Amino acid sequence: MKFSVTNGHLELYPDSCIITGIFEELNLFPSTKKIDDVSKGYISSLLRRGALHGKVMQTLLLYDVPHLHNRQILLVGCGKKSDFDENCYRKLIRKIIILCKEIPIIRILLFLSELNIKGYDNYWKIRQTMEIVNEELYVFNKFKNNETTLNKSLNEIILHIPNENELEYCKKSIRDGLSIVHGIKIAKDLGNMPPNFCTPDYFVNQVNELSNCDNVTINIINALEMKQLGMNAYLAVGKGSNYPPTMPIITYKGHPAGSNVPPIVLIGKGLTFDSGGISIKESNKMDEMKYDMCGAAAVYAIMHIAIELDLPLNIIGILAICENMISHTSFRPGDILTTLSGKTVEVLNTDAEGRLVLCDALTYAERYKPDVVIDIATLTGACVIALGHHFSGLMSNNQNLADELILAGQQSKDYVWKLPLDEVFQKQLKSTCADITNVGGRPGGAITAGCFLQQFAYKYRWAHLDIAGTAWISNYCDKSATGRPVALLSQYLINRSSHKI
Numbered sequence: 001m002k003f004s005v006t007n008g009h010l011e012l013y014p015d016s017c018i019i020t021g022i023f024e025e026l027n028l029f030p031s032t033k034k035i036d037d038v039s040k041g042y043i044s045s046l047l048r049r050g051a052l053h054g055k056v057m058q059t060l061l062l063y064d065v066p067h068l069h070n071r072q073i074l075l076v077g078c079g080k081k082s083d084f085d086e087n088c089y090r091k092l093i094r095k096i097i098i099l100c101k102e103i104p105i106i107r108i109l110l111f112l113s114e115l116n117i118k119g120y121d122n123y124w125k126i127r128q129t130m131e132i133v134n135e136e137l138y139v140f141n142k143f144k145n146n147e148t149t150l151n152k153s154l155n156e157i158i159l160h161i162p163n164e165n166e167l168e169y170c171k172k173s174i175r176d177g178l179s180i181v182h183g184i185k186i187a188k189d190l191g192n193m194p195p196n197f198c199t200p201d202y203f204v205n206q207v208n209e210l211s212n213c214d215n216v217t218i219n220i221i222n223a224l225e226m227k228q229l230g231m232n233a234y235l236a237v238g239k240g241s242n243y244p245p246t247m248p249i250i251t252y253k254g255h256p257a258g259s260n261v262p263p264i265v266l267i268g269k270g271l272t273f274d275s276g277g278i279s280i281k282e283s284n285k286m287d288e289m290k291y292d293m294c295g296a297a298a299v300y301a302i303m304h305i306a307i308e309l310d311l312p313l314n315i316i317g318i319l320a321i322c323e324n325m326i327s328h329t330s331f332r333p334g335d336i337l338t339t340l341s342g343k344t345v346e347v348l349n350t351d352a353e354g355r356l357v358l359c360d361a362l363t364y365a366e367r368y369k370p371d372v373v374i375d376i377a378t379l380t381g382a383c384v385i386a387l388g389h390h391f392s393g394l395m396s397n398n399q400n401l402a403d404e405l406i407l408a409g410q411q412s413k414d415y416v417w418k419l420p421l422d423e424v425f426q427k428q429l430k431s432t433c434a435d436i437t438n439v440g441g442r443p444g445g446a447i448t449a450g451c452f453l454q455q456f457a458y459k460y461r462w463a464h465l466d467i468a469g470t471a472w473i474s475n476y477c478d479k480s481a482t483g484r485p486v487a488l489l490s491q492y493l494i495n496r497s498s499h500k501i
């Protein structure tokens with residue numbers, strides 16, 4: 001899909017479908033007024049006859065409007081002017097794109113920037129439009145013989161900006177937006193790959209494709225190096241698999257003040273499949289555990305975005321990749337593991353494996369003397385129970401960092417909700433024979449998982465995102481990775497960039 005911005009006149013776009021809005025009060029947008037004038041009152045006459053009431057989401061598609069040379073006009077109801085907000089805007093864009101999939105349209109000229117939304121500018125409107133369009137048009141058909149039929153004719157969306165002096169700023173929005181939607185697609189495609197294809201070595205091959213980029217180095221910590229380092233918790237999880245654990249590290253140095261500026265470290269949980277191990281999962285929905293690598297896919301996608309946008313930051317992406325399988329070589333409930341930090345962990349459930357790979361990755365991250373560390377993980381079913389599929393769980397040892405992530409979530413509409421990492425939860429991790437156990441029982445399960453990680457993240461500012469409920473959707477016949485929280489984290493990084501320049 002091509003996206004661009006313009007402040008040109010309607011007449012310049014004869015082959016485009018013009019999309020413009022109308023409020024319930026029936027006062028016309030400037031562009032609708034223009035169409036009405038050119039067509040000698042055709043629109044106002046339609047309104048008088050009750051063809052459109054301006055109710056939110058109501059639409060009217062017009063062909064051959066008198067005296068007008070544009071191919072089609074799509075009028076969309078925007079509801080009451082005083083009620084219009086950013087969520088209405090998002091719903092409208094979604095409705096428009098779903099409608100445009102059905103009709104033969106090549107190009108859209110969108111006038112919705114004329115809608116004022118308090119607190120949200122045209123940069124935001126353009127970015128959101130791009131993300132919603134890409135979400136609605138996304139298909140994963142790598143493994144289908146008969147490709148899903150989609151309207152392939154729509155290939156360009158032009159966003160109209162009334163103000164010429166905003167043009168440069170809006171072009172920046174398109175540039176940022178293109179990289180971000182590209183990143184989201186990368187994360188979705190990787191997430192959707194089946195676990196017999198997306199194995200640990202496949203994942204590493206994907207990462208290696210970044211090795212030729214400017215300012216990027218790739219370093220892969222293989223199982224042997226993990227052994228030498230003492231990453232025994234991480235290694236234990238992969239013991240039952242034919243594919244050895246592997247931890248690719250993508251280093252991006254974009255900070256103008258040089259490579260010594262403390263980096264932002266992102267760590268992604270990358271279980272290419274989580275059977276539960278010897279504490280095996282029930283078979284119902286076990287297929288969905290191919291998505292247990294969505295944290296690592298998000299980190300990988302974010303690195304793409306940082307590189308494409310040339311962000312003025314130093315960022316390190318650590319992908320904690322392995323596979324949790326069942327075999328006579330698997331680790332067992334009862335095993336005691338000495339982690340890279342030296343702390344010992346009693347395994348009470350081999351299905352609580354995410355925290356075991358992450359704890360060693362968190363300790364490993366200390367060597368970078370990081371500014372902040374954020375881990376992203378499909379960590380607990382309990383988080384899905386707590387927050388459903390709308391908010392990712394956020395836990396942090398630093399309120400400022402948490403606030404920055406909450407803000408980025410509100411801006412990107414990729415929301416997070418903070419859960420308390422209070423000391424009182426720590427006692428649920430008490431072990432009779434090791435320093436801690438790897439499970440804290442059912443009550444507050446998302447939080448005790450966070451508390452477990454916190455014990456390995458005390459040397460720096462740290463946040464944990466539990467994306468178990470948000471990384472993929474699973475409806476009756478619609479199952480797909482969502483690409484979350486790529487939008488959230490790229491917004492966070494963009495916000496961080498503007499502080500720094």
Ligand code: BES
Nearest residue numbers: 349351352354378379380381382439468
């Ligand atoms: N990857 C799962 C978490 C998960 C489960 C995400 C279902 C989304 C849907 C994780 O490795 C896991 O199995 N967690 C256990 C922890 C428990 C044994 C303490 C869980 O949530 O059941």
Ligand code: MN
Nearest residue numbers: 274351352353
């Ligand atoms: Mn598990």
Ligand code: ZN
Nearest residue numbers: 271274292354
């Ligand atoms: Zn898991």
